[in-house]
Amino acid sequence: MDPSEVEFLAEKETVKIIPNFSLDKIYLIGGDLGPFNPGLPVDVPVWLALNLKQRQKCRIVPPEWMDVEKLEDMRELERKEDTFTPVPSPYYMELTKLLLNHASDNIPKADEIRTLVKDIWDTRIAKLRLSADSFISQQEAHAKLDNLTLMEINTIRAFLLDSLNCMYKLRSNLQPGSSKGQFTDY
Amino acid sequence: MDTQSYLPVQPGVGMEENFLSLDDILLSHDRLPIRTECSFPRLGFLEKSSDTQDIAEGTKMELPLWLSKGLYERKRRVVSVELPKVYRQGWRTVFNADPNVVDLHKMGPYYYSLGSQMLHFDSPENPDIAQTLLQTFIGRFRRTMDSSQNAYNEDTSALVERLDCLEKGLFRSGQSGLNGFQSWEKGQATQLTASSLVLNYRKRKITDVQP
Helix, strand or coil, X not given: CCHHHHHHHHCCCEEEEEEXXXXXCEEECCEEECCECCCCCEEEEHHHXXXXXXXXXXXXXXXXXXXXHHHHHHHHHHHHCCCCCCCCXXXXXXXXXXXXXXXXXXXXXXXXXXXXHHHHHHHHHHHHHHHHHHHHHCCCCCCCCCCCCHHHHHHHHXXXXXXXXXXXXXXXXXXXXXXXXXXXXX | CCCCCCCCCCCCCCCCCCCCCHHHHHHCCCEEEXXXXXXXXXXXXXXXXXXCCCECCCCEEEEEHHHHHHHCCXXXXXXXXXXCHHHCHHHHHHHHHCHHHXXXXXXXXXXXXXXXXXXXXXXXXXXXXXXXXXXXXXXXXXXXXXXXXHCCCCCCHHHHCCCCHHHHHHHHHHHHHHHHHHHHHCCHHHCCCCCHHHHHCCCCCHHHHCC
């Protein structure tokens, strides 16, 4: 999967905006949006929010977790715990990037938030690598990926799957005759 | 993301080879030390070191893997295959001590695949070989992972130089994950680029098509 595909999925998340125009309810396949009234907050998907923002038709209200204090707490917790801690949004990395790139004027302390989220991301990736290594070295057969987000899994997916394939084959060498009878189509 | 006009077939790695994998074809040309168990009449031209017409019984020579595999039979002993040096006890001790210090590219470069292929030939050491292959892979995994996930936008030739061909493949897939993420983060992913298929496409010349 390409990171831009993950980003595309993230754009389905809803975010609150404060429009400065009025429009009746609009009916889309994915659901109904609106009605839009100037000054009244309304929930819309991120793709629409960014589009409206680019045309300067709304103000984006940052999600609750996008706050310096909350993210600092989260970073501390993430560094303290050995396991993955729950993240505020399954698309925290993508949303941070999208919202900060397009609507940084609506988000207070944008730069600090960017750094904090990057810190959290780095900590989690380091943990992910550590657990992948112990997963391989203990020759485990399955693992639970609690609290991991799609983007995080996506960065390591190709590598991990290929290595697990190789390891499986090298392991089936240990039992002669077990690798027989596997056919692959091309 | 890299798009290619064809999908390379992955090497089989285990005891079964993939017929269409280029790596496995190259692997099948690796030479194995063998000892003939019967005389091969009129095949002396294969054995460069002597001028006789026949290959005598008990001659030590080297044959490519594909030929050794074809000639080897359990019941009718035609050839007996000896282990290449890297899979013998001495080197196995080295691999078990610290797999990271070994230059697998020099040793192989198909260390894992050839090792798995060696299991076709009956030998009391087979279980040990299989175990060492697995342990070597596990021992070197961390380094392959870290180097492939951290080397962004730099010369990786020093990193991959000591890797086995199998590990090189892993390194590449690790790099594709890292590069994909980095280009997304920098915003390069949003720019539309021409597909590599189109860039590599060349117009056929009429002289190429007509006989």
